[in-house]
Amino acid sequence: MSPDRVVQLRWEPRHVADDGGATLSYPGISVVRTRQGEVVDRVWVPVGEEPTFADDEALIAALRAAWCWTRPAA
Known part of the structure; x- marks a missing residue:
């Protein structure tokens, strides 16, 4: 594993506004590569x-x- 490449898992809900102005929230997991x-x-x-x-x-x-x-490939 390379110390300059890091993967994080984050619990991140998504928030989406509908046409009526109400906000809906969807739970999810983000896999973040840095x-x-x-x-x-x-x-x-x-x-x-x-x-x-x-x-x-x-x-x-x-x-x-x-x-x-x-x-990464050697």
């Missing part, structure tokens, strides 16, 4: 009360991609 302290990528994956197989697979894919990114 290189030397600068954010280079962010993937947000929704997390619901009853996650589906597709939700689980999306999170696994985001985590795997982030893990592979921390291990």
